[in-house]
Amino acid sequence: MCFTYKGRKSAKMLTRQILELIELHVHLDGAIRVQTILDVAKRRGISLPATTAEELKEKIIIHEPATLTKFLEKFEEYMHVIAGDKDAIKRIAYEFVEDKAKEGVIYVEVRYSPHFLADCDVGKPIPWNQTEGDLSPDEVVRLVNEGLREGERAFNIKARSILCCMRHMPSWSIEVVELCKKYRNDGVVAIDLAGDESMNLEANPEHRTAYEEAVRCGIHRTVHAGEAVEVLKAERVGHGYNTLQDPALYRKLLEQNMHFEMCPVSSKLTGACDSDFTQHPIITFRKDKANYSLNTDDPLIFNSNLLLDYSVVHQHMGFTEEEFKRLTKTQDGRSVLVERKEKNDKSSK
Numbered sequence: 001m002c003f004t005y006k007g008r009k010s011a012k013m014l015t016r017q018i019l020e021l022i023e024l025h026v027h028l029d030g031a032i033r034v035q036t037i038l039d040v041a042k043r044r045g046i047s048l049p050a051t052t053a054e055e056l057k058e059k060i061i062i063h064e065p066a067t068l069t070k071f072l073e074k075f076e077e078y079m080h081v082i083a084g085d086k087d088a089i090k091r092i093a094y095e096f097v098e099d100k101a102k103e104g105v106i107y108v109e110v111r112y113s114p115h116f117l118a119d120c121d122v123g124k125p126i127p128w129n130q131t132e133g134d135l136s137p138d139e140v141v142r143l144v145n146e147g148l149r150e151g152e153r154a155f156n157i158k159a160r161s162i163l164c165c166m167r168h169m170p171s172w173s174i175e176v177v178e179l180c181k182k183y184r185n186d187g188v189v190a191i192d193l194a195g196d197e198s199m200n201l202e203a204n205p206e207h208r209t210a211y212e213e214a215v216r217c218g219i220h221r222t223v224h225a226g227e228a229v230e231v232l233k234a235e236r237v238g239h240g241y242n243t244l245q246d247p248a249l250y251r252k253l254l255e256q257n258m259h260f261e262m263c264p265v266s267s268k269l270t271g272a273c274d275s276d277f278t279q280h281p282i283i284t285f286r287k288d289k290a291n292y293s294l295n296t297d298d299p300l301i302f303n304s305n306l307l308l309d310y311s312v313v314h315q316h317m318g319f320t321e322e323e324f325k326r327l328t329k330t331q332d333g334r335s336v337l338v339e340r341k342e343k344n345d346k347s348s349k
């Protein structure tokens, strides 16, 4: 996919004018630089099915609409290179902040599963067929925090993080909420539930228990599951396009001013939405003046950046400068979650 400027003012110009972009839904492990994967593989002596950045990109990138399951399999191409390696984990966090600053982002919340990057204290089998090492999920969070903090200082933007529970690993969820509690004063702003959405939530009460603990402790909550927003007491929803299929739920969420984390390019390539952008649910969300943001989700796998997402809605969905301004103004360049937290903190003083 490439940018095409068809006479109208380009999205690049529009976003430059706004300047202060925010991003609330992006996966750290879906936003790694290809060159970093190659460098780390070389240093660790891990063989990859590609030797150049171009070859590796071809293995990782999705060009045509696929399914969520096919998309999730892409992580298997490279996660074994990064997981379990302390330097690599800190490096991807630092480089992530640099990349976002270059895109014009001033505030970003980046999410990841601490367990997916660890190689001990994760039960068996260890993710990505790793042999057991000494990097725990707790240590992963500490390293990501360090990388983000150093990135913030170097590139002068704000970077916060969200820790993900994974649908297929309910046994991790309570540990995830404990990590959110432990690191809440070190940039961790919320809990999420990610992974294969076809897996039934009700069958795994551990996720619900973790979210109840999050509510009890004032940990903010977002979730990749429109249908479970109420069950999990979420404050934001990742994607959430399917809520349009349930008009009563959609109306209720609009009334609550629920925040929808929309990812236009991702929604096409993961098969979440029809590939015809002119029929995209985002058009309805905009018409209804819903509270939503535009995000990349996994720019490594979609070969994208935030500008491409803005460009897509500008070119194919008729989004204007005014709407872009509304998006950034609504949140005042900062996270809905952080704003709420600050309000809560003030009222509890």
Ligand SMILES: O=c1[nH]cnc2c1ncn2[C@@H]1O[C@H](CO)[C@@H](O)[C@H]1O
Binding pocket: 027, 028, 029, 030, 072, 075, 111, 112, 113, 116, 164, 194, 195, 196, 197, 224, 266, 270, 297, 298
């Ligand atoms: O769009 C998505 N929907 C659901 N799960 C996702 C998506 N993108 C990434 N992940 C999953 O979240 C994990 C932690 O970052 C990733 O490893 C991937 O498995």
